[in-house]
Amino acid sequence: MTLSVSGLSTERSGRIILHPTSLSIEPSARIGLVGPSGSGKSTLGHALIDDLHRQGRIVAHVPQSPDEALDPLRTMRFHWHEAEAALGLPHDAPRQQQLFSALGIAHGDLRKRPWGWSRGMQQRFVIAMALIGSPELIVLDEPTSALDPVVAADSMDLLDRFLSGRQTAMILITHDLALAAQRVSQLMVMDNGCLVEQASTSALLNTPKTKAAKALSAHRNWMPHPC
């Protein structure tokens, strides 16, 4: 079922940081949300998640760094059980095993706390946790910026493989157009709190229409990128 939101906006201390925005997201869509830092990408992502939650949809969020997703005082097992309980699901060991193997963390010791795992494994754990309830949409907020490029690429590959053939749509928030170009089929460009351009990845890269898209396209980093 298509997810749609309309009139999302955010104000902080009297300043509008997200102008009214409407979106619709098809099942299995792969969307990149790009734009310079401070353009309101993460704000749109948060507003989108909160609005869809209010609509009763299952939407998952993967923050930029595992530090923003995991409590250092709690064990990995605690996080997992808590995430299941939050969705009203009973503990399901086979589902856990399936997600862990899909993301390559089946060997992780769940009795440990987050800092007992490598950052790459923590990030994959967060992604696995996001997939528990078979969400309709997973929003990844700069998922690779806190990881080294090789680890980040592995995580993205594993996620891609897991999502292929499923209904879950994905929004990848990034300021890195090169990363987005490899992972998504549609791009949305944010600038100054507004969604200024929306097109297929190839169309936007080849014929950017707005100033923001042109700037991103011109300054993109086409150096060999592992992810």
Added chain:
Amino acid sequence: MIRSILSLLLRALVVVSGASIVTFILLWNAPGDPALAIAMARYHQVVSADVLDQVRNEVGLDAGFWSAFKAWIGPLLAGDFGKSTVTDREVWPELVTAMSYTFPLAMLALVCGMCVALPLAILATKHPGSVLDRAAIGMASLGAAIPPYWLGLLLILLFAVYLDWLPAMGALSTTHMVLPALTLGLGVTASLTRIIRSGILDAREQAFLPAFRRRCVLSRNIGRDHIAPHATIPVITVFGLELAFLLEGLVMVEVIFGRPGLGSFLVNAIEARDFPKVQAVVLLTALVFVVINLIIDVIYQVIDPRIGEHDA
């Protein structure tokens, strides 16, 4: 693990023996004539030089520092606190009696302080900046600013003199414990309220909390499972320090309210230069501190094993 336990015990041993030895040296070198103080405490009158010499000889003051040190530390290592230089009675039974007055009072003050501070801080942080929050901060500042010796006298004036509700002096019944416990408890409540409040407010700012909300974890569970443990760490740290202030306050409060506890025991012993008694209190206090700190270290290990993992 075994290494860290051993190093904790070693540290404890250094603290206890260090405190005792330093106190011994300080007492020995304190100005004034200890023989005179002891004789005054014994006979309550001015005594002749002969009597002073006799006291000096009995107590071992004329034998020099090293022999006095050996005479003290030898029996101590065997668990013998020695005899009072004034009354010639064993120190240990008297110390036990003093403790039986002091520990219940300290516990009552701590428990009352905690029982008031915890709900107050939780209520205050529900709406930071609200009237209740400001009142809690105001009370905490007031409690920290009022010294126990002054508050104790005020409470005596109000409840014992004007209202005549409670007894002021002595330790005959449990009602005698109310005013001293209130005096001590206010300071404890004040500092605990302040630290629990700021602990909760800081814990609420943890960067990972928004992600838990977006994961649809109930805010009640977030409070219990994530904010509370993070807020506990500074509270435990302060709780250990709080004990130091509590002991300091106890000495004054017991003297003000005429309670025969450790505080009065210590003050009388210092005035009479009753070395074995002073030493016993110092040793006991150091032991209490060390044990409390050991417990705190263990709690740290349970809540967050990263704390102190490099220096343990």
